Amino acid sequence: MRLADVDPARVLPLAPLVVGDASGDAAAQALAEQAWGYALAQTGQVSEAVTHLRRAVRLGVGKAAAESRMKLAFALVQQGRAASALREVDLAVPVLGARARGQRAVILYHLGHLDDAFADYQSAERALRRSGDRLALQRILVNRGILQAERLNFAAAVKDLLEAERLARELGRDLVVGIIAENLGFVESRRGDVPAALAHLDRAEEIIAHHGGQLAPVLEDRAELLLSVGLVGEAREHASQAISAFRAEGRQLKVPETRLLLADAALLASDWAAAGKYARAALAQFTRQGRHHHAALARATVLRAALSAGKPCRISDPDAMIAALAGRPAAVVQAHIDLALVAERRRQEARAVSHLGIASRARSGGPATLRARGWYAEALLRQRTGPRSALAAARRGLRVLDENHAALGAGDLRAHSALHRADLASLGLRVALGTGRAADVFEWAERGRASRFLHRSVRPPDDPELASLLPQLRATVAELELARAEGRPAVKLEHRQVDLERRIKNRSRLLRATAGGPAEPVRPSELDLGDRVLVQFIEIDGCLLALTIVDGRLTLRGIGTVAEVSGLLERVPFALRHLAKRPRPDVRKLLHATAAKLDELLLPRADRPLVVVPTGVLHDVPWSTLPSCRGKPVVVSPSATLWHTAANRPARARTFAVASGPGLPGAEEEARAVADIHQTANPPDATVDEVLKILGTAGTVHLAAHGRLNPDNPLFSALSLHDGPLVVYDVQRLDQVPETVIMAACDVGRSVVVAGNELLGLAATFLERGASQLIASVVPVPDAATKELMIAVHRRLRDNLPPARALAEAQEELGEPNGFVCVGA
Numbered sequence: 001m002r003l004a005d006v007d008p009a010r011v012l013p014l015a016p017l018v019v020g021d022a023s024g025d026a027a028a029q030a031l032a033e034q035a036w037g038y039a040l041a042q043t044g045q046v047s048e049a050v051t052h053l054r055r056a057v058r059l060g061v062g063k064a065a066a067e068s069r070m071k072l073a074f075a076l077v078q079q080g081r082a083a084s085a086l087r088e089v090d091l092a093v094p095v096l097g098a099r100a101r102g103q104r105a106v107i108l109y110h111l112g113h114l115d116d117a118f119a120d121y122q123s124a125e126r127a128l129r130r131s132g133d134r135l136a137l138q139r140i141l142v143n144r145g146i147l148q149a150e151r152l153n154f155a156a157a158v159k160d161l162l163e164a165e166r167l168a169r170e171l172g173r174d175l176v177v178g179i180i181a182e183n184l185g186f187v188e189s190r191r192g193d194v195p196a197a198l199a200h201l202d203r204a205e206e207i208i209a210h211h212g213g214q215l216a217p218v219l220e221d222r223a224e225l226l227l228s229v230g231l232v233g234e235a236r237e238h239a240s241q242a243i244s245a246f247r248a249e250g251r252q253l254k255v256p257e258t259r260l261l262l263a264d265a266a267l268l269a270s271d272w273a274a275a276g277k278y279a280r281a282a283l284a285q286f287t288r289q290g291r292h293h294h295a296a297l298a299r300a301t302v303l304r305a306a307l308s309a310g311k312p313c314r315i316s317d318p319d320a321m322i323a324a325l326a327g328r329p330a331a332v333v334q335a336h337i338d339l340a341l342v343a344e345r346r347r348q349e350a351r352a353v354s355h356l357g358i359a360s361r362a363r364s365g366g367p368a369t370l371r372a373r374g375w376y377a378e379a380l381l382r383q384r385t386g387p388r389s390a391l392a393a394a395r396r397g398l399r400v401l402d403e404n405h406a407a408l409g410a411g412d413l414r415a416h417s418a419l420h421r422a423d424l425a426s427l428g429l430r431v432a433l434g435t436g437r438a439a440d441v442f443e444w445a446e447r448g449r450a451s452r453f454l455h456r457s458v459r460p461p462d463d464p465e466l467a468s469l470l471p472q473l474r475a476t477v478a479e480l481e482l483a484r485a486e487g488r489p490a491v492k493l494e495h496r497q498v499d500l501e502r503r504i505k506n507r508s509r510l511l512r513a514t515a516g517g518p519a520e521p522v523r524p525s526e527l528d529l530g531d532r533v534l535v536q537f538i539e540i541d542g543c544l545l546a547l548t549i550v551d552g553r554l555t556l557r558g559i560g561t562v563a564e565v566s567g568l569l570e571r572v573p574f575a576l577r578h579l580a581k582r583p584r585p586d587v588r589k590l591l592h593a594t595a596a597k598l599d600e601l602l603l604p605r606a607d608r609p610l611v612v613v614p615t616g617v618l619h620d621v622p623w624s625t626l627p628s629c630r631g632k633p634v635v636v637s638p639s640a641t642l643w644h645t646a647a648n649r650p651a652r653a654r655t656f657a658v659a660s661g662p663g664l665p666g667a668e669e670e671a672r673a674v675a676d677i678h679q680t681a682n683p684p685d686a687t688v689d690e691v692l693k694i695l696g697t698a699g700t701v702h703l704a705a706h707g708r709l710n711p712d713n714p715l716f717s718a719l720s721l722h723d724g725p726l727v728v729y730d731v732q733r734l735d736q737v738p739e740t741v742i743m744a745a746c747d748v749g750r751s752v753v754v755a756g757n758e759l760l761g762l763a764a765t766f767l768e769r770g771a772s773q774l775i776a777s778v779v780p781v782p783d784a785a786t787k788e789l790m791i792a793v794h795r796r797l798r799d800n801l802p803p804a805r806a807l808a809e810a811q812e813e814l815g816e817p818n819g820f821v822c823v824g825a
Contacts, residue, residue, distance in 0.1 A: 015036035019033060033068075046249055145158070149186060161184050162184075182208070195512050242258045282301075405418075407513055409509075418758045439554060443523070534640060544618075568601075572622060573622075579591065602618075658701075670744060705720055749776030
């Protein structure tokens with residue numbers, strides 16, 4: 001039995017032999033069957049475990065039978081048969097006392113009777129401390145720690161789990177140490193400390209896998225954690241894997257819980273139909289398992305999916321649903337918000353106010369996400385008394401989230417976490433539009449876009465492991481490209497690349513930001529535009545608006561639908577690609593007609609330099625192709641705040657550096673020509689380390705290298721250099737980046753746009769790290785076609801023209817349309 005507890009995988013091949021040897025001795029056979037069943041349950045073979053544990057109960061008497069009943073109850077509850085488990089453990093309580101009472105508390109917890117479970121834990125803990133039963137005490141502390149986390153008593157949860165870990169180590173229960181690490185990850189996830197949670201889950205996965213334990217709970221907890229920072233795709237993948245593993249192990253108890261995670265992921269992805277489907281499936285399974293508390297969670301999710309889809313909402317007893325959610329503060333708050341929306345639909349104003357009033361109390365304490373939902377409810381409530389008060393509440397909610405996310409060191413976590421700002425930012429924008437004040441609309445359009453750039457510059461801390469992984473990836477990619485060029489098998493190298501990218505991504509997410517914090521968006525009165533015109537684009541309810549600032553005056557106008565503009569935009573890169581390969585009159589005519597229509601829709605009639613703040617589909621517009629932009633300086637910026645910050649940075653000394661990469665026709669020649677203009681060196685066969693050095697020291701850097709935007713994994717977007725790729729993670733680790741970066745490569749000016757108009761990619765990372773201007777293409781262009789344009793740009797930079805004007809004049813001089821833009825200021 002001791003071996004089944006500390007190393008269950010070793011028991012499984014021995015168990016049949018021991019049972020056979022015990023034939024004829026009922027007591028010995030009962031003990032052997034109990035050990036076999038317990039080892040099976042520990043390793044995820046729950047159905048087989050139940051068979052052997054029932055046999056142990058039949059063969060055993062007295063305390064031995066009670067021990068088997070207690071372990072049988074554990075297996076039954078994993079199958080989702082909580083009522084049967086409760087019957088078995090109740091029969092064991094008179095014999096085993098506190099130990100069985102602790103197991104009973106676990107079952108009550110899964111049935112949703114949290115207060116009863118906590119009372120049993122308290123009673124059992126006192127008795128076990130008196131008796132000195134360290135093994136049973138360790139189990140009690142683990143399970144009580146989980147319940148404490150559900151109730152948001154995080155300090156108490158961590159205290160229980162750390163004491164349990166100490167006891168598990170003393171008892172030699174190494175697998176349990178891994179399970180406790182998983183639960184510590186769950187606690188930190190609920191608390192909102194993402195790097196700490198990821199570190200615990202990584203440790204748990206390593207220990208549990210080493211001892212042949214069940215990894216499905218780690219997958220489930222990781223899915224919940226990834227959802228908390230808006231990484232919907234990764235969360236969905238982990239949740240699906242967890243469901244498959246739970247089913248394979250016969251642990252039906254956890255399947256509907258993980259289905260609810262899939263429903264939450266679908267809600268965040270605005271897939272209301274899928275959210276409703278997953279939630280209804282979970283509801284049916286919870287109901288079959290007799291878990292009425294969890295059924296209420298599923299019912300609340302079904303309600304939210306229907307509300308989001310604009311469908312009729314049927315709920316027979318909302319008060320009963322709220323009561324069943326007791327002990328789950330986040331679920332209670334969200335249910336009150338949703339029920340308020342239902343009441344508003346039914347014109348039950350008093351009921352709506354009551355629900356929002358209860359939900360708004362959450363703003364005063366708890367994790368950041370819970371407090372933010374409380375402020376969201378408060379903003380909805382204050383709409384009834386006045387827009388200024390509602391906007392103040394929405395600001396407070398955003399501040400709570402931004403302060404919490406400021407600690408994240410990984411760029412993808414900071415970007416995707418903006419998904420949870422969406423409700424507050426959207427509410428603020430709607431209220432601002434309702435006021436009719438353009439200044440309010442400007443503020444909330446800024447608050448709802450590129451919030452990552454509102455934070456002061458964030459650099460992840462130095463990390464030796466990450467620093468060692470990046471050169472390994474570089475060497476692997478270089479070897480892989482050589483193998484492909486020579487026609488050699490490359491499968492192992494491809495697998496190594498995927499593994500290294502996974503390790504780099506996971507390692508970077510453990511890091512905390514060493515500086516930074518949220519800053520307020522710029523006010524229109526603070527913008528020193530001079531003779532420039534600023535156009536800020538806004539997307540709401542499938543429509544586009546443009547807010548224009550000319551000589552300090554703000555004007556708001558409608559543009560049209562997103563679908564209409566998207567349809568036009570799709571023609572532009574098509575035309576540019578074809579014109580670059582073989583000019584054709586019909587394609588040129590298509591480009592001119594499309595550009596003229598876009599110009600008419602999007603831009604004001606003003607012959608002045610432009611600052612464009614795009615949204616959604618407009619991030620990839622090659623503005624120089626529009627008639628009113630030809631020869632005119634146009635700066636594209638993710639937000640007006642970023643433009644203001646970049647425009648007001650003290651100018652740095654204009655030092656120039658040049659580097660080129662392999663496999664790009666004309667790159668070496670282009671780099672030599674640019675180097676000659678500035679009378680600077682052009683290092684042959686530039687490596688990543690050499691380029692990182694010049695990026696960290698020069699004021700203006702020209703990179704003539706093949707570039708690649710990785711839409712599925714944008715932080716591995718790269719520039720190809722002679723020893724492998726320079727990726728986003730390399731740029732993030734620089735202490736300083738150039739004031740001006742020019743990337744004459746493919747379409748690396750593009751970024752992946754995620755929720756909240758957050759941008760990910762090389763260009764976005766240079767801006768986030770402090771570059772003031774970046775010239776690059778947002779449309780794939782033939783690499784050989786850039787040389788003359790780049791030479792024309794650099795001649796003007798040598799003559800001290802600002803980058804945007806240098807690019808505009810160079811494009812006008814050459815006369816051919818292209819996809820290059822100036823981003824920043």
